Amino acid sequence: AQTVTQSQPEMSVQEAETVTLSCTYDTSESDYYLFWYKQPPSRQMILVIRQEAYKQQNATENRFSVNFQKAAKSFSLKISDSQLGDAAMYFCAYRSARWGVGSQGNLIFGKGTKLSVKP
Amino acid sequence: SAVISQKPSRDICQRGTSLTIQCQVDSQVTMMFWYRQQPGQSLTLIATANQGSEATYESGFVIDKFPISRPNLTFSTLTVSNMSPEDSSIYLCSVGGNGPYEQYFGPGTRLTVT
Numbered sequence: 165a166q167t168v169t170q171s172q173p174e175m176s177v178q179e180a181e182t183v184t185l186s187c188t189y190d191t192s193e194s195d196y197y198l199f200w201y202k203q204p205p206s207r208q209m210i211l212v213i214r215q216e217a218y219k220q221q222n223a224t225e226n227r228f229s230v231n232f233q234k235a236a237k238s239f240s241l242k243i244s245d246s247q248l249g250d251a252a253m254y255f256c257a258y259r260s261a262r263w264g265v266g267s268q269g270n271l272i273f274g275k276g277t278k279l280s281v282k283p
Numbered sequence: 284s285a286v287i288s289q290k291p292s293r294d295i296c297q298r299g300t301s302l303t304i305q306c307q308v309d310s311q312v313t314m315m316f317w318y319r320q321q322p323g324q325s326l327t328l329i330a331t332a333n334q335g336s337e338a339t340y341e342s343g344f345v346i347d348k349f350p351i352s353r354p355n356l357t358f359s360t361l362t363v364s365n366m367s368p369e370d371s372s373i374y375l376c377s378v379g380g381n382g383p384y385e386q387y388f389g390p391g392t393r394l395t396v397t
Binding site for chain 1: 288314316324325373375377379386388390
């Protein structure tokens, strides 16, 4: 079974600074997808960024980028120029690419990292 | 993308009663998922609901406690039966699209059991 581990329960960053959230995962599969979701106090899950395991290039979305190390099974999120609105819970998630074959297609989540942004 | 609504958004219920949560999607989707998020915790999959078939439950979740209906491709319900305070959680409906990146979440239902 796949597992996702986020070892940082809480992180803090100064506004305009850069912060990196860690995520490691365990899987025996070679093809899969990784995601970072943001959950503000509103509870709405918001997709921040995604990465396909078969792509070597790290995904980037504006101020958000990932460092994907497939061999090390590591998938960290870097937030640049942090803003007050970035304060939220961040969840790392895994999704198998084996659609309908031993997988329902659901996401497997880490425990989350609570990010606070100091003005 | 898919827009998902859930009803109710929150409720306070008494021990021993049942609550049915509705999930409505603005487009037809094949897969629907129900997650539970206990206070301060991550999301845990309760079950997968595909239209026309029985829901598939994850380990630790049973149909008698969490019956699910999926009458069509845009709607599903999750019932939390015979509630206890341990059932106090946020329940989220999620849908999967045709692509691997397409998974959308409803706003969640915050349930408090007293």
